[in-house]
Structure formats: structure tokens, C-alpha cells
Amino acid sequence: MTLYSQAFLVKQALPVPGFDVSNYFPVVGDTVSLTNKSIDNDVNLWSIKDGVNANRTSATLNETVTILAPGGNIQSLKISNTVKSLVESTETVYGLLSPTEPYYTISVSNKVCRVGDSVTITPTRIYPQVIANAHTVKLELYDANTGALYQTINNVVAPVSVNFTYRGAFNIVLTATETSNSRTTVNKQFRIITVTPALxxxxxxxxxxxxxxxxxxxxxxxxxxxxxxxxxxxxxxxxxxxxxxxxxxxxxxxxxxxxxxxxxxxxxxxxxxxxxxxxxxxxxxxxxxxxxxxxxxxxxxxxxxxxxxxxxxxxxxxxxxxxxxxxxxxxxxxxxxxxxxxxxxxFAGIFCKTDPDVNNTATLRGNFTMQDTRLHNSYVHDTAGEGMYWGYFDNSEHTKKNSAGVDVTYRPHNLNDTKVYRNRFERTGWDGLQLNNATGTTEIHDNVLLDCGKASEPDQNTGMSLGIEGKVFNNYINKVGGAGIQFGALGPVDIYNNVIVNIPEGSAALYLLNSKDVPEQNVGINSNGNFYNNIPINVYNNNLITTGNKATVGAYNVCQHQGFVFRNNVVSCANVSSKFAGQEATTLAVWESNALNNVVLNLLDTTAQKFGSISKGNFNIYSDSAIASGGSVLGETYDFRGFKNWTDNDKFIGAYAGIVRVSSFFLQLSSIAINSGALLTDATAVNVVMTFLGNPTHYMISESSTFVGASWVAYTSSTVPFTLSSTQGLKTVYVKIENNNVTTDGVSDTITYQAGRQFLIDFASIAVYSKATTYLGAAATWNTFNSPVNLISASSIPVGQSLSNLKDTKNVASTYGLIITDAFDGVDSNITLPGTQFPYEYNAVRFNWLVSETLGNKGSFNITGLDDTKNYDIILYAHRNILTSTYNFVVKGVAQAFSSRHTDGTGVVDNQAIYNNVKSVGGIIGIDVITTAATRGFLGILDIREKV
Structure with a gap:
């Protein structure tokens, strides 16, 4: 009998790729470990990106990458086995430039101590890792229940010890303030220390x-x-x-x-x-x-x-x-x-209530209130029923006969000022956390709920099932059998800074319970004949990630919740046209009108939104993510981690405000351009365009590299006006920008300022010809003149500005960047202005005459208003539309001919006639137009430059 290896009897499964990333947001220069977690793989193929070099490949089991540049760097792992080849998994590692402003976290030696004990509080700077801007650190401790300041400790440079003299819970606020500019970063931890009675x-x-x-x-x-x-x-x-x-x-x-x-x-x-x-x-x-x-x-x-x-x-x-x-x-x-x-x-892990008994009226609401119940810093797991079951399950009002046959109308007792915080609920059969009939300042925060509602019991398979008034914040709920949080409002409810992820098909992230028999939820009947209430329900700055086709927020459609507000939330669900369901159309319309600044995604793209990794539970976002700004302030401005001012904008979307300030990494002034890069201006008023990355709040502009005498100006646009000094010549303009965190170095550009002169072109010919206006400005129009004399004002044409008219069909750009309109009658191709010198005056001129006319001098014109003490360069560019004939231009008796011609619109450029160092006489330079053959006319460009 032959024995065979059991391996030959088992078919290999499909490979499942995956790997862990040790740090999704490393500072440039840090090394990140990539740990292979793939299943059923025989071959590994890594593609590693460091931000600078070409992708590196390897076939090792695990990998590392040292990030060399800021921004997203996609790491890839492809695996294969005998069943399937090259199945890919990717993760993005976001490189950070090390900021210089200080960022701190807070740790404590004991999260639970007793009256009379001391707790060591340790501020730890996590950014920058080397040298930070000069700053001070202040710690403030607040009574979490009353809001009263307990103690302030200034100038903290090492761990500090704080003694607690009374029972309660305490928030810690750490403020790091830069010495030079008073800018701050803040970290607030809620109920991070609880002081219990002394033994x-x-x-x-x-x-x-x-x-x-x-x-x-x-x-x-x-x-x-x-x-x-x-x-x-x-x-x-x-x-x-x-x-x-x-x-x-x-x-x-x-x-x-x-x-x-x-x-x-x-x-x-x-x-x-x-x-x-x-x-x-x-x-x-x-x-x-x-x-x-x-x-x-x-x-x-x-x-x-x-x-x-x-x-x-x-x-x-x-x-x-x-x-x-x-x-x-x-x-x-x-x-x-x-x-x-x-x-x-x-059954349940912790049960806390007294059931209503019509034969014992002491158990009923109004006669008994369960006050100040606390559960904190505990671990509840692997329950068949609820993790915690507090308060009677029903919030309604009922009538029942007692043993004496008397009808008793009653409600279950309420739980007032209940606090549930810093607990972990894991693998519960029914709801992870159930709390009902909770009134007053109820607070449920900083709890972790994992894999709750496993038994899939209808209506009891949620992360949290609540009937409350109060606040629900900073909770992490991952993978539940039903809704992330289902709740019935008994008064104002704020739900914020929660991360709810992996909600299954058919369930909503949030589900509103209601009943017409709950007095708070039924205050009357609306115009549609439905019960309604106006309880304020504010849902904001949450990450709500569902996997199915259910709307993100659903409701039991018995009472209409008209006070529902939904803002600044990151929502992800599959193939859903609306994020709301379960209310009548008019109520849903109110919900939609109150839904502002939310990011709604189909099948969340973590790369596009620049999350660390949703699948791995890392909801941090890169600083320039679209959801790091764009929200609106509604209630608490601290994020899920307790951070405030760690970015430039408190108006973030979702539960995370960004990894650090946007400006710390991206406020960079790349360049400036004066008058769109022009080389010359004849006016002192110019526009300066700034090109930058980041979000500036102010700019400073000057002709001094040290910005002497300049002041900061509030930023409103990337194009800003500036007035040059009046001395003619080469000008250098300097600009720098700043925001709440960074001031950039100065960046410069140059331009030559030559004061403008009023040149007059005087068409003084006795010959018969037509002539056109000089084209100036964006609104110029084409005109034809037959009068013997016409004075035309000529001034600079802005670089990049088109000369336009009613026949504006062809525009061309010279090597200077100047755009001239080629819209003369009979011209079928564009003018190209040759040369390398910057322009001073460009004027489009046209002469027309009939073929039957005699040859010779067709006319003359004068350029007047000149300065006899100056020298001028005059360039005439010819562009004609007849096959043969030659033109000559004569300037003060010196003739220059155009020998190269356009033939039939093929784009050949005529030569230019250049007259250097011409002097005017009596403020006039005269130009004659001569033709040696019959022709219809001449089109030319006159360029006159005053020598600087």
C-alpha cells in the first residue's frame, strides 16, 4: 500500500494579498516597515516607491521603504499561487515634511486614581522630531462634569505631578504656543483621568x-x-x-x-x-x-x-x-x-435597571430616578446578549391594571446624568451598548465597540442602542450585525466625532427609533397627518462607512424628526442615490436642506480622499486632503483624537482634522510674474501674479529685498497690484507670503520701466489710398479713413493682449508674446513678428491702392511728438497679399526694400526693414511708402523704440 502526502489531496485556495504598514504618515527620511499578511501565496512581488527614485521591485517576504519626498507613495504587493497569479494589494504611504511648529500628545500614569493620589502627566512632542520653534507648553485641567478649571500649569518642560483632592473626572488641555508669533496647537483629552473615592x-x-x-x-x-x-x-x-x-x-x-x-x-x-x-x-x-x-x-x-x-x-x-x-x-x-x-x-454583561411594576409605584418614573451611574475603563466581551443593558428597553408610556384592578399609566424610571466612557465592548451577541430612558447630561464617549451584534437578533444587533438626551462622541464602532448606532431622542442629542465602519448590507450607520407613545417624540400631528417632533438632533463630523445598499441614516417611519441636522460627515455607501431614508418626503426634504458640507462617496476611495487606510482602521488624513477643510463649525471643534489647531482650518469634514497643519508642508511661494512675464512696461502700475502651494493669509511686496518699509496685506487673490518707483530702468519686485504658521522667503521678478510717450502718426499723403486705425486695446475696432490727414494716438499694447475688431478671425503671437490681429481685407494668413528685442510701440497700419494706379510714391506719414534729444529704432514689418512687386520704405531719405515675399498665404515671412538710431527733427520722423509695381496694397507693422 502506497502512502501519499495529504498535500496532494487538497486543492490550493485562491491567494489573498495584503500587508500591514507600520506608519502611513512618516516624516521624510523615516523608514516604514511593510509586513506581508497574505494568505495562500507562493510568490511575492513587491513594487516599492520612495517618492524620488524609480519603483524598486523585490521578491522578499517583507519589505521596508525609506520615504524621500512628501506626498503619496503607493506601495504594491502582488502574489500568486498555482490557482491564480499576480493578485495585487496596495497601500499608500504619505510622506510629511517635518514641521517646525510643536505638536504634542498627552499621556498619564494612571487613568483611574483615588482622592488624594497624584498622577503624572507627560506631554510628548511628536512633531517635529528634531528641533522645534521656540515655544511654551501649558497644561489646564478642567472638571469634566462642571467645566470648572481645576489647575493651570505654565511653562511645562518635563512630566508634572498633579494631586487630586476630590472625586470626579478631569479633562486635560495642552496648549503649545510659539514664542515669536503666539500661534498655538492644542490637544484636549476628555475624562482622561477619573478620580474615585479613596480606599x-x-x-x-x-x-x-x-x-x-x-x-x-x-x-x-x-x-x-x-x-x-x-x-x-x-x-x-x-x-x-x-x-x-x-x-x-x-x-x-x-x-x-x-x-x-x-x-x-x-x-x-x-x-x-x-x-x-x-x-x-x-x-x-x-x-x-x-x-x-x-x-x-x-x-x-x-x-x-x-x-x-x-x-x-x-x-x-x-x-x-x-x-x-x-x-x-x-x-x-x-x-x-x-x-x-x-x-x-x-445574557447581558452588565444589567442596570429596575423594571416598572404597577404594583410598586416606587419603581415608576416620577417616583424614582437612577442618578449618576458610571461605567468606565472596563472590558466587556463574548456575551450572548448585550454588552451592557442599562435602562428599561422601552421609552414609551403605557397603561396597565395593577393587582387591585386599577389602571396605572406609567413610564419606566429614567437614568439621569449617566456616563459611559473609555470602555471596550467586543464580540457581543446582541447590542454592544444599550442605554435607554437616559436623560439629563448623558455622555457616551471614547468607547471601542468591535464585532458587536454577532447573533443578528433583529433590532438588537447594533453597536449602540440608545434612548437618550445628551452627547455621543469619540466612539469607534467597527463591524456590527446591524446599525452602527440606533437611537431614540428623548431630548437634544449631539452625535459627533464617531468612527462607524463596516456596517453590513441592509443596515444603516445611524437609525432613528421613534414611537407615538413616547411623549417627547410625539408633540402633535403635522399637515400630512403624521406624528412629529422638533427635538434637536445634531449629527456632525462623523465617519460613517457602510458596505451595503442601505441609506446611511434611516428611521422608523412613525414619527417625523424635523429637527435633524447632518453636517461635516464623511459618508460612504454602495450604489445609494440618497443618504437618508425612512421618513416622509417632506421630512426628508428638511433633512436634505439641513445636510451641509458632507462628503458622500460610493465605495470609499482612500487614495482620492488621502486616508491612511480605511480597511486597516486608519482614518487619519493627509494634510492636503479635500476633507481637511470645507466644513462648518457646529459644536465641538476638537477632532476624534482631541486635536485642535493641528491644521489651519477648524472646519474639517469627518472625525479627523488632518495629520498636521496644511501650511507646515505646502506653504511655498514658487514664483511671481510681473504683468504676466512682460519685459517692459510704460506705466508704474503693474499686476503681480503669485504662484504658490498652500493657504496664505497675507503677502508683502516691495522693491527692496529686505522689504524695508513694506507691510503685510491681507491675502484675497493670487494677482495683486503694485506701483513701481518713478525712476525709469530695470525694476526688481520682491514678494513673500505667510499664514498662521509659516513665512516664506522672498521671491523676485524683473521688468524694465520706460515712461510712455504720446506718439502721433500723421498720415499726410496727397496720394489716393485708404488707411486704418492703429489697433490699441481689447476693444479697438477696424475703420477705414479716406481723409487726407488723420492724427492717430499710439501707445503700448499690453503683452498677451489681442487687438480685436469686427473682422477678428486670426490672431498671432510674436516671439515677444505680443498678439496682433491679422484682420485686414484680403489677407489670408497670419503676421509673425520676428526679432528678439522687447517691443516698445507696435502699431498696425495698412495702405490700399488700385492695380490701375501709377507706380511710385503712394504716400507718406509722419510720427510726431518725439524728443529730438533721443535716438529711436524703427522697424517696419511688411506683409503683402499680391504675388509680385516690391515695396520700399524710406525713412529720412534712406530706402530699404523688402525682398522676401508672401506668395500665396503659405506663411513665408517678409524681411524686416530696420532703421537704427534715427533722430527726429522738430519732433517728427517722416516715412515714405513707395511701390515699384502695380499692386492692391500694403499691410505692415510699425515698431518704434526709444533708446534707453
């Missing part, structure tokens, strides 16, 4: 030794209470330390009840641990920890030894039933939970 002295703490179900030989089918911590034995201000028995078996199960524990606002009861390692509490049946009838309680997972996630409540693996890990019920109030881990319950 009692360890010797005064109450030790509570747990007893396991197995130890007591009780399966507890009826829910008999075990391990009860009773308010009878625990006074306000106590610290209760949970302990396992000395003979603890890690496979045993425990259930802990807090019953009627009554702390006070100044002396809460704290339940905690004293262990260097996590306390793993396994449970089965109903709950692991329950609080019933308790007030002012803190479950503190840090313990006396300050460990993270010190208490872990998890369902025992050997038992199917494990309902809810932690329950807070029976009119419990003022509860804070922190540094906890919860996993694998057969």
Missing part, C-alpha cells in the same frame, strides 16, 4: 471571604442568596475587600450579593480586592454580582495594588446558564463601576 486604610477595611457553591454543596436551583454583603453590617464609608477562601479551587463558582448597602455622596461604600493579580469570579445560573437596594456604591477593580481589570466576572464554562454577569437593580442608585472585566454571560 479605607487597609487595616480598617472589611474583609469578606467568599464561599463557593461547591463548598456549600448547593446547586442553588431556586436562586438562594449566597455571599451576601449586607447593609446591616457595612456602614457608609466602608471598604469591603473580596477574598477567596484559603482553600480556593479555581474551578469553583461564586455569587455575590450587595443588599441594601447605603453609602453617601461623601462616604460611599467601596467593594474591591487586594491582590497583585486579577480575581476571576466564575458563576452560573442567575448572576455573578448583584446590587439590590444599594446606594452610593463603587465596585473598584483596581484594588489596593492598583492593577488594571482586577475583577473579572465570567460564566463558568461547564454550565450553560450564566444569565447576567453583573446586575444592578431593586432601586439601586448612584453606582460607579470601573476597571472590571466581564465575559461569556448567557
Amino acid at each position: 479605607a486604610l487597609r487595616t480598617l477595611a472589611i474583609e469578606f471571604t467568599l464561599k463557593s457553591i461547591e463548598t456549600l454543596a448547593i446547586e442553588d436551583p431556586l436562586g438562594t442568596t449566597i455571599n451576601t454583603i449586607s447593609g446591616t453590617n457595612v456602614p457608609a464609608g466602608s471598604t469591603v475587600v473580596l477574598k477567596f477562601p484559603s482553600t480556593h479551587d479555581p474551578n469553583h463558582r461564586y455569587r455575590i450579593q450587595g443588599l441594601n448597602l447605603k453609602g453617601t455622596i461623601t462616604n460611599p461604600i467601596i467593594i474591591t480586592i487586594d491582590s497583585p493579580t486579577q480575581m476571576l469570579i466564575k458563576y452560573s445560573s442567575y448572576w455573578g454580582i448583584i446590587l439590590q437596594g444599594c446606594e452610593h456604591i463603587v465596585i473598584d477593580g483596581k484594588g489596593y495594588q492598583n492593577i488594571d481589570l482586577g475583577i473579572h466576572v465570567t460564566k463558568h464554562d461547564d454550565y450553560e446558564q450564566g444569565n447576567t454577569a453583573i446586575q444592578i437593580t431593586s432601586l439601586s442608585n448612584y453606582i460607579e463601576l470601573h476597571n472590571l472585566e466581564v465575559s461569556k454571560p448567557s
Whole structure:
């Protein structure tokens, strides 16, 4: 019997390319690692781009690239196997020029401390990496609940220690201010420090030794209470330390009840641990920890030894039933939970509510409010139901008979001023975070929700399911079974700076719940006969990325939400003509009218919008991305990371304001051009065009390279006026620009200023001929004169300006850049003006006569108004339209003939007659026109130049 390798029995799968990028936004000169994450690949082919050199290829497993220039550099990995060849994956690495203004992040030694503790706050400069402009750093700490300033620390040059004297949560604002110009960059972190009540002295703490179900030989089918911590034995201000028995078996199960524990606002009861390692509490049946009838309680997972996630409540693996890990019920109030881990319950992770009971009116709204409930700095994962289930699921008003047969109209109790922040919810079966009947200053922020709603339970498979008034901000929601956030508004709601990504086919990023039985959502009936409300709902500066055909924002079409505002959001969905759905047409029209400055994309193009990598969860944007500006200010101006003024424009679109200031990289004055690059001007008033990259706010212009006496002028246009000094000759003009961050070096251009003179061309012939006006300016028209004498004013024709008339069909440009109209009767080709000198005066002239006329002198004209002390160069360019004959021009008795001719419009250029250093007599230079053959006429260009 022959044995064969199992490999021959398995068909190789299609190759799946992919690689990780260590830094999508490196400073020029940094090296970036590219780590191959491809699947089922036999061959790798990299194409590496550094921004300067030609693409480099290699066949190594992994690669690196040192970025040598700013801008986007596309890195490519193609892979193949026996099934398919050269399947490609690309990522863009954006090179940054190192800024000189300071950019800082904030870190703290402890995100959760206790009253009386000190926390070290460390500002870390991440840009520039070498030398920054001279600056100062200031730290300000604010009470997150009241907004009151707690402490200011100026001139911070090293980590600082701050002592906290009372319970609360604190925001930190770091402001870096440049010394020379007072420009600032700001970083604000919300509730980055939470101060919890101080533990009692360890010797005064109450030790509570747990007893396991197995130890007591009780399966507890009826829910008999075990391990009860009773308010009878625990006074306000106590610290209760949970302990396992000395003979603890890690496979045993425990259930802990807090019953009627009554702390006070100044002396809460704290339940905690004293262990260097996590306390793993396994449970089965109903709950692991329950609080019933308790007030002012803190479950503190840090313990006396300050460990993270010190208490872990998890369902025992050997038992199917494990309902809810932690329950807070029976009119419990003022509860804070922190540094906890919860996993694998057969229902919700943390349950917090008292269900309404018509036989116990104390449970109903108006009689009971759950106040100041907090969950922070905790980790909830792998739940069969919700990650957290707080508040009764229904916000509606109901009527039900009690046991006495009396109708009771009621609503569930509300939760006032609830705070849920800096938690992680992962792999929940139902909603990751459910919070209902939450009123007052509800705040849900800086939470991470990953892979929630896995069980795809209808209407309970969202990232967040909310019935609230308050704020939802700075949350990251990725890959959920349904909507990113579904919510019913019970008062004003602000949803901002959230990143919601990988919403599946058939679901919306945001979904508005409503009911006619929720009084706040039904204030009347509109003109269409539908229930409506005007609750302000502001949705702004979010990244909302869906993968299917569902609209980005949907709604349950029972009540019409007429106060909905949608601004500055980045929206991506596939093949959807509208971003809104689920309301009547008139309501959707209101939504559309309130939808401003949003970027709506079909199948998000991360290259076009210059994101780091949407697929890898990097939503930073390059500084010159179109979404880094163009928004409008609506509420908070800090971005998802807490950054403000890190770009030149607070009016960003989406949740990220850009990696650093636009101007830091792109404010560059490349060149200036005076009068569109003209070499000569006869007027002191000129226009200067600036060519630059970036966003200037001011410019300075001068004929001095040091800008002596010049002032900054507000920038409004790239073309600016300037008046040259009155001395004739070569002029050099200097310009520099600035914005809030950068002042460029000066850039210059030159032009020769020669004062204009009024030349008069006097057609003084006695012969019979027609003559035309000199063509001047954009509005000149063609005219024919037969009068014996006509004075015509001649002045400079601006470079690049067309001489136009009613027969303007042909324009030509000389080597000087001057455009002359060739629109004379009978001419069928263009005039080209030869030569290399700059023009002073160009005048188009025409002479006409009949073939039957006699030969000889056909006329003369004078150029008058000249200065006899000056020398002039006169150039006559001839262009004629008859096959034969010769013309002569005579200037002060010197004849010069034109020997090369146009024959039949083939473009051959006649020679030019040049008269150098001609002097006028009595202010006049005379010119005679002579023909030696019968011809219809002559067309010419007169160029007169005063010698400088």
C-alpha cells in the first residue's frame, strides 16, 4: 500500500494579498516597515516607491521603504499561487515634511486614581522630531462634569505631578504656543483621568471571604442568596475587600450579593480586592454580582495594588446558564463601576435597571430616578446578549391594571446624568451598548465597540442602542450585525466625532427609533397627518462607512424628526442615490436642506480622499486632503483624537482634522510674474501674479529685498497690484507670503520701466489710398479713413493682449508674446513678428491702392511728438497679399526694400526693414511708402523704440 502526502489531496485556495504598514504618515527620511499578511501565496512581488527614485521591485517576504519626498507613495504587493497569479494589494504611504511648529500628545500614569493620589502627566512632542520653534507648553485641567478649571500649569518642560483632592473626572488641555508669533496647537483629552473615592486604610477595611457553591454543596436551583454583603453590617464609608477562601479551587463558582448597602455622596461604600493579580469570579445560573437596594456604591477593580481589570466576572464554562454577569437593580442608585472585566454571560454583561411594576409605584418614573451611574475603563466581551443593558428597553408610556384592578399609566424610571466612557465592548451577541430612558447630561464617549451584534437578533444587533438626551462622541464602532448606532431622542442629542465602519448590507450607520407613545417624540400631528417632533438632533463630523445598499441614516417611519441636522460627515455607501431614508418626503426634504458640507462617496476611495487606510482602521488624513477643510463649525471643534489647531482650518469634514497643519508642508511661494512675464512696461502700475502651494493669509511686496518699509496685506487673490518707483530702468519686485504658521522667503521678478510717450502718426499723403486705425486695446475696432490727414494716438499694447475688431478671425503671437490681429481685407494668413528685442510701440497700419494706379510714391506719414534729444529704432514689418512687386520704405531719405515675399498665404515671412538710431527733427520722423509695381496694397507693422 502506497502512502501519499495529504498535500496532494487538497486543492490550493485562491491567494489573498495584503500587508500591514507600520506608519502611513512618516516624516521624510523615516523608514516604514511593510509586513506581508497574505494568505495562500507562493510568490511575492513587491513594487516599492520612495517618492524620488524609480519603483524598486523585490521578491522578499517583507519589505521596508525609506520615504524621500512628501506626498503619496503607493506601495504594491502582488502574489500568486498555482490557482491564480499576480493578485495585487496596495497601500499608500504619505510622506510629511517635518514641521517646525510643536505638536504634542498627552499621556498619564494612571487613568483611574483615588482622592488624594497624584498622577503624572507627560506631554510628548511628536512633531517635529528634531528641533522645534521656540515655544511654551501649558497644561489646564478642567472638571469634566462642571467645566470648572481645576489647575493651570505654565511653562511645562518635563512630566508634572498633579494631586487630586476630590472625586470626579478631569479633562486635560495642552496648549503649545510659539514664542515669536503666539500661534498655538492644542490637544484636549476628555475624562482622561477619573478620580474615585479613596480606599479605607487597609487595616480598617472589611474583609469578606467568599464561599463557593461547591463548598456549600448547593446547586442553588431556586436562586438562594449566597455571599451576601449586607447593609446591616457595612456602614457608609466602608471598604469591603473580596477574598477567596484559603482553600480556593479555581474551578469553583461564586455569587455575590450587595443588599441594601447605603453609602453617601461623601462616604460611599467601596467593594474591591487586594491582590497583585486579577480575581476571576466564575458563576452560573442567575448572576455573578448583584446590587439590590444599594446606594452610593463603587465596585473598584483596581484594588489596593492598583492593577488594571482586577475583577473579572465570567460564566463558568461547564454550565450553560450564566444569565447576567453583573446586575444592578431593586432601586439601586448612584453606582460607579470601573476597571472590571466581564465575559461569556448567557445574557447581558452588565444589567442596570429596575423594571416598572404597577404594583410598586416606587419603581415608576416620577417616583424614582437612577442618578449618576458610571461605567468606565472596563472590558466587556463574548456575551450572548448585550454588552451592557442599562435602562428599561422601552421609552414609551403605557397603561396597565395593577393587582387591585386599577389602571396605572406609567413610564419606566429614567437614568439621569449617566456616563459611559473609555470602555471596550467586543464580540457581543446582541447590542454592544444599550442605554435607554437616559436623560439629563448623558455622555457616551471614547468607547471601542468591535464585532458587536454577532447573533443578528433583529433590532438588537447594533453597536449602540440608545434612548437618550445628551452627547455621543469619540466612539469607534467597527463591524456590527446591524446599525452602527440606533437611537431614540428623548431630548437634544449631539452625535459627533464617531468612527462607524463596516456596517453590513441592509443596515444603516445611524437609525432613528421613534414611537407615538413616547411623549417627547410625539408633540402633535403635522399637515400630512403624521406624528412629529422638533427635538434637536445634531449629527456632525462623523465617519460613517457602510458596505451595503442601505441609506446611511434611516428611521422608523412613525414619527417625523424635523429637527435633524447632518453636517461635516464623511459618508460612504454602495450604489445609494440618497443618504437618508425612512421618513416622509417632506421630512426628508428638511433633512436634505439641513445636510451641509458632507462628503458622500460610493465605495470609499482612500487614495482620492488621502486616508491612511480605511480597511486597516486608519482614518487619519493627509494634510492636503479635500476633507481637511470645507466644513462648518457646529459644536465641538476638537477632532476624534482631541486635536485642535493641528491644521489651519477648524472646519474639517469627518472625525479627523488632518495629520498636521496644511501650511507646515505646502506653504511655498514658487514664483511671481510681473504683468504676466512682460519685459517692459510704460506705466508704474503693474499686476503681480503669485504662484504658490498652500493657504496664505497675507503677502508683502516691495522693491527692496529686505522689504524695508513694506507691510503685510491681507491675502484675497493670487494677482495683486503694485506701483513701481518713478525712476525709469530695470525694476526688481520682491514678494513673500505667510499664514498662521509659516513665512516664506522672498521671491523676485524683473521688468524694465520706460515712461510712455504720446506718439502721433500723421498720415499726410496727397496720394489716393485708404488707411486704418492703429489697433490699441481689447476693444479697438477696424475703420477705414479716406481723409487726407488723420492724427492717430499710439501707445503700448499690453503683452498677451489681442487687438480685436469686427473682422477678428486670426490672431498671432510674436516671439515677444505680443498678439496682433491679422484682420485686414484680403489677407489670408497670419503676421509673425520676428526679432528678439522687447517691443516698445507696435502699431498696425495698412495702405490700399488700385492695380490701375501709377507706380511710385503712394504716400507718406509722419510720427510726431518725439524728443529730438533721443535716438529711436524703427522697424517696419511688411506683409503683402499680391504675388509680385516690391515695396520700399524710406525713412529720412534712406530706402530699404523688402525682398522676401508672401506668395500665396503659405506663411513665408517678409524681411524686416530696420532703421537704427534715427533722430527726429522738430519732433517728427517722416516715412515714405513707395511701390515699384502695380499692386492692391500694403499691410505692415510699425515698431518704434526709444533708446534707453
